[in-house]
Amino acid sequence: MSIRLKIISEMQQIAREQNITLPPLDDDLPLQSTSLDSLGFAILVARLEDELGRDPFTIADEAAFPLTIGDFVRAYENVPA
Amino acid sequence: MSRPDVRPLRGYLGTAAAGRTMSDAHRQVSLTGMAGQTWLGGRLFELTGRSVLLDLGTQLQSAIGLAELDGVAQRMLLLPPDVSADHLASLVKTVAIDAVVSDDPARWMDSGIENFVATTEPQSASTPTVTARTTEWLMLTSGTSGVPKVVSHTLAGLSGAIVADTLAPTSPVWATFYDIRRYGGLQILLRAMIGGGSMVLSDPKEAMADWVARLHAHGVTHISGTPTHWRKLLMSGAADGFAPRYVRLSGEIADQPILDALKQTFPAASVGHAYASTEAGVGFAVNDGREGFPESMLNGGCEGVDMKIEDGSLRIRSGRVATGYVGSGIPALTDADGFVDTGDMVEVRGGRCYFVGRRGGIINIGGRKVHPEEIEAVINSHPGVRMSRARARKSPITGAIVAADIVLAEGYSSGDSDAVRDGVLAICRAALEPHKVPAVVRFVPTLAVTSAGKLARTDA
Numbered sequence: 001m002s003i004r005l006k007i008i009s010e011m012q013q014i015a016r017e018q019n020i021t022l023p024p025l026d027d028d029l030p031l032q033s034t035s036l037d038s039l040g041f042a043i044l045v046a047r048l049e050d051e052l053g054r055d056p057f058t059i060a061d062e063a064a065f066p067l068t069i070g071d072f073v074r075a076y077e078n079v080p081a
Numbered sequence: 082m083s084r085p086d087v088r089p090l091r092g093y094l095g096t097a098a099a100g101r102t103m104s105d106a107h108r109q110v111s112l113t114g115m116a117g118q119t120w121l122g123g124r125l126f127e128l129t130g131r132s133v134l135l136d137l138g139t140q141l142q143s144a145i146g147l148a149e150l151d152g153v154a155q156r157m158l159l160l161p162p163d164v165s166a167d168h169l170a171s172l173v174k175t176v177a178i179d180a181v182v183s184d185d186p187a188r189w190m191d192s193g194i195e196n197f198v199a200t201t202e203p204q205s206a207s208t209p210t211v212t213a214r215t216t217e218w219l220m221l222t223s224g225t226s227g228v229p230k231v232v233s234h235t236l237a238g239l240s241g242a243i244v245a246d247t248l249a250p251t252s253p254v255w256a257t258f259y260d261i262r263r264y265g266g267l268q269i270l271l272r273a274m275i276g277g278g279s280m281v282l283s284d285p286k287e288a289m290a291d292w293v294a295r296l297h298a299h300g301v302t303h304i305s306g307t308p309t310h311w312r313k314l315l316m317s318g319a320a321d322g323f324a325p326r327y328v329r330l331s332g333e334i335a336d337q338p339i340l341d342a343l344k345q346t347f348p349a350a351s352v353g354h355a356y357a358s359t360e361a362g363v364g365f366a367v368n369d370g371r372e373g374f375p376e377s378m379l380n381g382g383c384e385g386v387d388m389k390i391e392d393g394s395l396r397i398r399s400g401r402v403a404t405g406y407v408g409s410g411i412p413a414l415t416d417a418d419g420f421v422d423t424g425d426m427v428e429v430r431g432g433r434c435y436f437v438g439r440r441g442g443i444i445n446i447g448g449r450k451v452h453p454e455e456i457e458a459v460i461n462s463h464p465g466v467r468m469s470r471a472r473a474r475k476s477p478i479t480g481a482i483v484a485a486d487i488v489l490a491e492g493y494s495s496g497d498s499d500a501v502r503d504g505v506l507a508i509c510r511a512a513l514e515p516h517k518v519p520a521v522v523r524f525v526p527t528l529a530v531t532s533a534g535k536l537a538r539t540d541a
Contacts, residue, residue, distance in 0.1 A: 017506065018515065038447055042478035043520035050521060057477035058338055 003052065004073050010047050014040050027070030034069070054079045089152030089212045090236060091116045093275045101252070103273070104299060105141045106284040106291070110203070112274065118203035120145050121182065125153060125206075128180055128197065129213060133157045134173065136183045140261045140282045142199055144270055146182050151236060152212035154180075158219040158231065161262040168228045175408040176219060176231055219407060220264050222359050231407040232359050232414070240271050241401040242363035242385070253327075256281035256296055258306030264359040265332050269305050278303070289317040296323055305329035305355075308339045320346050329366075331355040334436045336475075337372045344370060360414055361421040362401030364388065373435040389420070393537075394440055395427045396420040438473065446516040447479035456519065459512045460485055465493045465501035470528050471519065485519035488528055498524050 001009070008025055011034070015022045020035050036044070049055040056075040057065065066072040094101070095116035102109050119125055120142070133154045137143045143159060150157050158176050160169075172178075173194070181189045182197045189196040218239060221229040255273040259266030261282065273280035281299045283292065293314070296304065304325050306314075311330060314320055328343050328350045335354035343352045356364035356374070365383050367374045379388050386399035398420045405414050415421050424440040444451050456471035467490040474484035485505075493501065502522045509518045529537035 017510065038478050039482075039516055042447070042476040042482045045478055046474060046476060046482055046484075046520050055477065058475070 003076050006051060007044075007048065007073055007076060010044055010051070011036065014043055014047075025069050027068065027073070029069045030067060031069065031072060048076065052076060084152075084212050084214065087152055087212050087215050088236075089216070090148045090271075090274060091151065091210065092212075093277075094148065101277070101279050102299075103141060103144060103280040103282065104295075105139060105282040106287050106295065108141065110141065110145070112279065115145065115148055115203070117206055119206040120149060120199050120203050121197055122200050123204065123207060124197055125149060125210060126208075128154050128182075129211075130155045131180045132176055132178050134160060134176070134178045134181045134183075134194075136160045136181055136185070136188070137199060138184050140266075142184060143262055144274075144280070144282070145203075146199060147218075148274070149210070150182070151216050151218075152214065153210065154216050155214065156217035156219055156233075158221075159262050159267070161221055161223075161260060164221065164229065171228050172221070172231065217404075220267070220359050220403075223263060230411060232403045233405050233407050234362070234403050236271075238362060238401050238404065239267065240275050241399070242268075242366075243272050243275055253278040253303045254281065254299055254301045255279070256283070256299075256301040256304045258283050258304075258310035259332070260285075265305070265307075265357065268357060268363060272303070289314060290319045293317075293319040293323055296325075301325055303327040303329070305331065307332040308335050309333060311339055311343055315342055315346060323347075325350050328352045329355055331357055334438075335372055338477075340370055340372060356395075356425075358421075358423055358425075360403050361397040361423050362399060362403060364395075364397050364399070364401075364423075371433070373433045376429055376432045376434055379434065387420070390427050390429070390434070391420075391422075393426050393428075395423045395425050395434075395436075397423060442472075444471070444473040444481055444483055446476075446481055446483065449514075449516045451483065451517045453483075456483060456485065456509070456513065456517055459509050460487065460505050460519070463501065463505045463508060465490050465497060465504065467491070468528055474521065479516075482520040483517060484521045484523065486523050486525045486528060488525060495524070 011022060011025065014036065018040060022034055023029065045055060045057060054076065056079040066075050094112050099113050101112040103112050128150060131154055133150060135143055135146045135157055137146055147159065156176065158178065178194060180195045180197060182199055183189055184199045186196050186198050215235055218234045218236060220232050220234060222232060223229065253276060255269050255278055257266050257269035259269065261267050261270040270280055281296060281301055302325055308330050325347060328347050331354060340352055351368055352370060353366050353368040355366040364386055365374065365378060379390065381387060386397060389396050402421050403414055426437045426440055427434045428437045442453055444453060453471035457469050460466055460469040467488040469485055469487045471483055471485050473481040476482045489497065489501065505522065506518065
């Protein structure tokens with residue numbers, strides 16, 4: 001499964017657990033419009049670290065946090081496992 | 082009669098270079114001139130040998146009060162701004178306060194305690210202050226929900242680390258994000274006052290950009306705060322152009338990402354993290370840019386402080402340790418050998434000691450807290466679970482999230498893991514607030530247990 005598919009599937013799993021409905025997860029969608037809260041993103045980042053062996057936000061050189069789904073996926077794609 | 086063997090705080094002010102100042106967001110006073118001035122309208126002598134509460138609205142006034150009273154009062158209790166009125170009455174009784182220095186006389190009018198009103202401008206002292214004693218400095222512990230404990234120090238103990246790890250030889254300008262009425266902030270104030278420097282005080286109502294502008298304007302060279310303070314500064318984007326020489330972290334675990342981020346933001350600065358607590362005093366400072374501290378500092382390897390790890394927690398003995406708690410019915414501050422149990426759990430890996438959390442182990446998820454036992458109780462209610470441990474897992478988003486380690490019950494095998502995980506999460510979601518539900522679940526063959534028969538919580 002590609003990194004993108006893995007991320008989308010984890011987001012959907014968390015949304016199910018939290019009883020929320022996600023909008024279509026297009027690249028341009030701002031993360032704050034996904035209806036996942038900061039706890040949801042914290043869970044997502046932890047699970048992706050377990051799944052993919054990487055956490056781009058803890059090792060990041062700069063504190064830039066992604067703004068859109070596309071940014072978020074690229075953050076994972078650009079980090080070596 | 083003056084005691085030549087006691088050097089009070091004011092004794093450090095007049096002697097160094099002129100032009101030393103202390104400022105807050107609203108005003109600036111001369112530290113150099115303070116020794117010959119009074120802010121108590123000439124009534125200081127009336128406070129000789131008394132137990133004095135300093136209840137002053139600003140950090141600036143509080144610092145002035147400390148300098149004026151040290152060596153005169155028997156004891157002085159420095160009141161932080163956030164102590165509830167209910168606790169105040171109890172504290173006044175515990176410490177046997179018989180005088181209050183306040184800038185709000187109405188607050189103490191009906192208390193039956195003599196009130197001394199601090200003036201808003203200094204006056205020349207008509208007679209030199211007589212240093213008659215070693216004053217007890219009383220600080221309050223933080224972080225407890227009940228009445229804070231009163232911890233007693235002397236100026237000598239409070240300032241014991243200052244020569245040892247002050248980096249700059251010439252007139253530093255210190256600042257701190259902390260309030261100087263708590264131990265961490267007081268340390269920085271004393272570094273400025275005793276170390277021949279100047280001091281810039283924080284203001285909780287001030288916007289980050291205004292605070293940094295003030296740090297700039299006063300030429301701050303040395304600055305201290307918690308990792309959280311520093312993260313806030315970095316996230317604000319206000320740090321541009323600010324170039325301190327020494328950046329200090331304390332009060333929380335300083336992790337590698339924040340140390341690295343500060344080094345990157347302030348390339349010319351020495352970035353160090355320090356360990357201190359109200360009870361144990363200043364332990365040590367680490368300036369090698371790495372989280373944790375070298376194992377070689379334990380067991381006699383650190384100048385001026387004895388440190389050891391016992392039952393997983395850091396124990397400290399030094400001349401900087403508090404002299405004791407004030408009040409009755411409180412367990413002794415040190416053990417029979419003079420060590421303070423800090424309650425901070427330490428793990429040794431590869432010659433390095435890492436802090437892993439408080440003994441109590443409360444998990445803090447973005448400011449919402451949970452005791453791990455509460456979660457374990459719910460998890461353990463699932464028939465497929467033998468035992469479980471909830472623990473904090475670091476998160477770059479919320480600081481921590483809840484992770485759960487589960488040992489399957491007899492009769493269940495690894496093939497049942499997915500079903501047990503789903504079942505456990507379902508009952509957790511039904512019984513617990515969302516932040517308490519484990520974000521990740523791991524199945525483990527065993528969980529460590531201490532010699533006292535309790536779940537070990539420090540090997541995560």
